[in-house]
Amino acid sequence: MPAPRKYPQELRERAVRMVFEIREQSGNAPGAIARVAQQLGVHREALRGWVRQAEVDGGQRPGTSTADAQRIAELEREVRELRRANEILKSAAAFFARELDPRPPR
Structure with missing residues (x-):
């Protein structure tokens, strides 16, 4: 049985979507992850991992989907x-x- 998750799935999806939107609007601006993490009260490294996994799942980055x-x-x-x-x-x-x-x- 997997361990309970600290952040709900909806929050994860919303945070990743916000990072992608900020990157799209400002041309891959640095600090997008830190800004979104602070706004939503999520740990920066957790959000960074979610974004990386979303990029792998989307085929933008190599790795295991x-x-x-x-x-x-x-x-x-x-x-x-x-x-x-x-x-x-x-x-x-x-x-x-x-x-x-x-x-x-x-």
Whole structure:
């Protein structure tokens, strides 16, 4: 279960949208993130991360998109489950092979 988020999703989306609007109006002006963060009462580095992720998701910056990261996490979880099931099946096969062995135990 993921940890609770400090900032609601609507605030995140609004803050990112505001940063993009300021950058569009003023030609990628420095300090846009700091200004928006101060206006909304959000930590600057948190907003910087949200903006970076939005840029990755939008194809403006290289990196792993949110959808890809979720898919990777799902696949890793599935691999863990399959490995666990495989170990259980190996143990069961070894147990039943011993039970069916006609030689007496030592």
